[in-house]
Amino acid sequence: MTIALERPMGTTDPITLVDPEVTDRLARRITTDHRGIDEATARSIVGQAAAFIAASGRQPGQSLVPSELVDYGGHAFILHTVDYAAFCDRVVGHFVHHVPTDMNEQLPGVPRATRERTLAAIRAAGYTVDTELWDTAADCTRCHNGCHDSPKRG
Template identity: 35%
Template sequence: MTAACTTGPQKPPPPGALALRPTNPRALLSDADFNAVMHTVLDNNPGMEPGIAGRIVVDVLAFLATAAATAEPLVPSRVVDEGWHALILHTSLYQSLCARLGGFIHHVPERPDPGQRSHDDIERTVAAIEAAGHPVDRDLWRGPEDSVVPVAANCQHSGPEGPIVIIPKPKG
């Protein structure tokens, strides 16, 4: 099975790079950078409230910080994936964030296939994020079929066989 939105091989961080593990994922971006990513989410989702877009960006930061720190395969919800897509469009910012997290997190999209998605995958990811000490906005982490928060993202992340690839691979 091909992984949906996944990460691929990453370059190791430069010597002396410090992997950043904040408990407040919002602190990973400056206000200007956070607002730039939030506005990309808004641009891609006409009619979305700014507060929802901000919540999406916070949760994608928590997701990425957790993914970079664990060898466990994690998957974003469709809503959180929208934030990941927006962040990736800010290429320099995304590269810098990944370096500070300890390794580049590649995104490999897969077309949605409800038969390959499981609410258990989302719950496993939420549990990992919470175990890492990050808050989780549960309204953004509903199952793959849920549309409480409609988003434009049209890709998915499949099960535990590795939709996220961190380079270098975290020890764990």
């Protein structure tokens, strides 16, 4: 007899999704590009970015948006294209595209609802959420400042 146990929701530290060497590179990039962020916080940002990317890739048709701090991790990850593509293939099963949000997604009330949908998706995927890194939604209407990940395959 085989018994399949479901992974407990919200208990997996998402930093475990990222190779330790990649985590080190990304954390260094974050602390270099964003003065005032210490190494421990940068590592947490990398973990939350990994959870965000993984959850985004599993939510077809859903627009999920990172927080301002988590967006730093997402952008650092995308700059390391080989590592990013390998992560997407291994964790999500396909490449997760980086797509600027539509201006309509910045209407009053939409960012809060999108934030809640994003956090719910991360928790539903079984990853812990570091709420201290999710207080401010990224401004995702300017390509250089923020974007969301799209599960659309290209």
